[in-house]
Structure formats: structure tokens, C-alpha cells
Amino acid sequence: MSTGAASPQHPTVPLRHRLNIDSMNASQLSDFRAAVQAAMAISDERGYNYHAGIHGYPLPISCDIAHGRPIFLPWHRAYLYFFELALRDQQPGVTLPWWDWTTDRHIPRAYDEPKVGEDPNPLYSAKVDPLARQQGERAGDVKGPMTTRRPGADGSPPLPSEEDIKKVLELPGFLDFTHQLENFHNNVHVWVGGPSGDMSDIPFAAFDPIFWAHHAMIDRVWRMWQLRHPSASVPATLLDEALPPFNMTVRQTLDANTLGYDYAVQAASSRAGTGQP
Amino acid sequence: MNLFVSEPIHNPAGEGLPDFTRADLVFYGVDHLGPSFEARIFLNCADANLSTPRDPEIGYAGSFTVFGHAGCAGDEGHCDVPPGPRDPFDLRPPHALSRQTKTVIVTDALRRVTDPELTVTIVPVRPGEAGAELVDSLEFDEFRILTYL
Numbered sequence: 540m541s542t543g544a545a546s547p548q549h550p551t552v553p554l555r556h557r558l559n560i561d562s563m564n565a566s567q568l569s570d571f572r573a574a575v576q577a578a579m580a581i582s583d584e585r586g587y588n589y590h591a592g593i594h595g596y597p598l599p600i601s602c603d604i605a606h607g608r609p610i611f612l613p614w615h616r617a618y619l620y621f622f623e624l625a626l627r628d629q630q631p632g633v634t635l636p637w638w639d640w641t642t643d644r645h646i647p648r649a650y651d652e653p654k655v656g657e658d659p660n661p662l663y664s665a666k667v668d669p670l671a672r673q674q675g676e677r678a679g680d681v682k683g684p685m686t687t688r689r690p691g692a693d694g695s696p697p698l699p700s701e702e703d704i705k706k707v708l709e710l711p712g713f714l715d716f717t718h719q720l721e722n723f724h725n726n727v728h729v730w731v732g733g734p735s736g737d738m739s740d741i742p743f744a745a746f747d748p749i750f751w752a753h754h755a756m757i758d759r760v761w762r763m764w765q766l767r768h769p770s771a772s773v774p775a776t777l778l779d780e781a782l783p784p785f786n787m788t789v790r791q792t793l794d795a796n797t798l799g800y801d802y803a804v805q806a807a808s809s810r811a812g813t814g815q816p
Numbered sequence: 817m818n819l820f821v822s823e824p825i826h827n828p829a830g831e832g833l834p835d836f837t838r839a840d841l842v843f844y845g846v847d848h849l850g851p852s853f854e855a856r857i858f859l860n861c862a863d864a865n866l867s868t869p870r871d872p873e874i875g876y877a878g879s880f881t882v883f884g885h886a887g888c889a890g891d892e893g894h895c896d897v898p899p900g901p902r903d904p905f906d907l908r909p910p911h912a913l914s915r916q917t918k919t920v921i922v923t924d925a926l927r928r929v930t931d932p933e934l935t936v937t938i939v940p941v942r943p944g945e946a947g948a949e950l951v952d953s954l955e956f957d958e959f960r961i962l963t964y965l
Binding site (some may be wrong): 596598599600603604606607608674675677678679680689692693694695696715718719722724725726728729732733734735739740741742783 | 848851852853854879880881882883884885886887888889890909910912913916917918919920921941942943944945947948949
């Protein structure tokens, strides 16, 4: 699905490809875990909790300008972009993986194992910012010190199916498409979090490491829709809207390739000079 | 409210009325301050409840899910949406809790309803600690059924 040119700022640098979490090899997964782990150890604005907190607590809840609004997809594309850059500052070359919940109907194994060897798995659970927890308690939304999940709990909406996404991709208009896709996105949040898990409500969702894989999938579906409907676009009145706190406009999010990435189902590469004579 | 059952309304897909290629059930003014929940929607199934299956044959038409705020953490007034029209020079984004619109595509479900009138039942459900439970957070201003040629 890699169709565009590389970044105009770095024309000789190839695009990076976000991969299906289930397709990552051991080295790719290890690097990604290392990046997340390193970000979790940083308490300033380079760190994991800072980025998670942009979405929810501590106040302000910056994603409020995005949910239920037409800039849902652009805002979250910008959000992933800045988080991915922060991870790459810790571990060069890593990209965000995506969780294809249409085919992988459970929490992916990489996120579901409490430990990797003898060490805690940073994709399994994350420490929640104490100030966020304090504000949650004030709102009556009490969360534990570490993120939790209750996937598929009784009363959860279903995960979107392949047929659901196929139908959504057929919608020709952007506003219709984003509205329907956002509803499936909501379903996944509640399906993962269940009755009290962090993914189930806006203020805590991004603290759960699987948030990013879920949103990479949403972003991927948008990318697929863009390729299938090349003449459709975001309404012109939205193009110059800012996406605070990110210094980007809607227009600047439209082409994933100019942000340096695309989505691939599989990836393999080889450096020149390393092949057989 | 938890369960919502509408008054019988005119069925835009009733016998003798123009055919359509798509039908939407649109909910305006949906509140999202409370917990997340799924609003399951049934047509002409007024007694739908928590245990009613998602079976199109008994009127299940689809659902929308509210991704909720789970309460207000700010000071007094923080989550109060200012009433009335905004100042034209106010370039701030809309209030965080401005109510939302939810559109559920119900084309196939509406085609199954041939009665001249229909009722819309909404069952708001969330996963509770002891299993599925009704939630008392469903709030909206109005709904419309729209068909398109």
C-alpha cells in the first residue's frame, strides 16, 4: 500500500512502514518494546505518561475537540505521529504496530503476556499518571495504579468484523465514513476495557499501551479509504483547522506519506553489499 | 434514562411509500459526560431489554456506542456547556461536552418493517462487574429516521 514519495524534507529517506503486530519478527517487537519501556521511564514531556495524558487526564482533555467531530481522524493521526516520533527518539527506526481486530479477535499476544522472559511486558500494562488518577477519583472514575483490561466482558459491544470494515470503506463521503468508523472505534475501546479497564473511557484510555495499536488500525483504515476514494477528501472548511496541542492543521495530516510512513502487511529488507556474490 | 421506547411514529418505509437505497436513524444531542455504553436499537420491538438478542428477525437494527467521559474532574461549571449562540469572534473550539450526533445505518432493518407505524426502542448497555447491565446515561434531544433515494 506504499504509494507515495518519501518525505519532501528528506527525499532520499525511504518511508517507514507500520506493521501488523502479529507479523512483527522478534527483533522488531523487541525494539518496539524497548522504545515503549524507555518512554515509560521518562517523566517529562518526552515520556509515555505525557503523551497518554494529552488524550485525557490530567486536564485539559485535549482529544475533546476530536471525538464526535469531523476532525476525529486527523487529530488522532497527528497524535500517533508525535508519539511515534517520541518512541523513535528512544529507539531509532521503530514504528507503531497496528492491531487488526477484524481478524485477530483477542488481545494480541504481544500485549497479552504479563512478562517477557523475567521482565514485565511494557505492552501488557502501564503505570497511570498519579495526577490523572487523582482527577479521576474527583470525577468518580477510580482507576488503579496500573492499567487493566477486561476484554470481551459480558455487555461489551462486539469487535468490528471484516464485513463491517468492508462496508465502511465503501462509503464515498468523508463525513459519513469518519462517523461510522468512529463508532467502530468506540466499540473496540469498550470491548477492551470492559467494566473498569482504562480503555473504556476517554480520560484514561491512552494510558493502556494497546491504545496505540488500536488507533494505528483506525488510521490504517482511513489510509485504505483514502486510497480507494482518491477524489474524496475532508471538507474544505476543515482543512485549515488546527489540531491542538499539535502544531499541525487538518491539511497537514491528509497524506501519511508526507509524515513519513505507510502501512504494510509484511516487510523484509536487505542492505546493498550484504547479498550473495 | 435507561430504556427508551418511542411513541409510534410514521414509518417512512411503509407500504406504498417510495423505495430507498439507504435509511439512517439519527440521534441529535447525545450526551457523553457519563460512562461509556452501547445503545442497542430495535424497531417494532417495544419490549426489548437487556436480554433481547441482536437478532434482525425480532427487530434489532444496529447500535451506537458512546465513548464517555466518566464524570467531571474540573471545578464547578467545568462541564457545563454554555447555552445559546457563540460570540462570532469567539474562535475557541466548541465546549468539550457539546452534545453529539450519532447516525446508525438501518437500511436493511427498516426494509423489514412494513407496518405504517413503528416504534424505536433503545437499550443502553455496558459491561458491569457482574455482567451486562443497563446504564442510566442515555440522554438525547431527538431522533429522526431518514431515507434516501
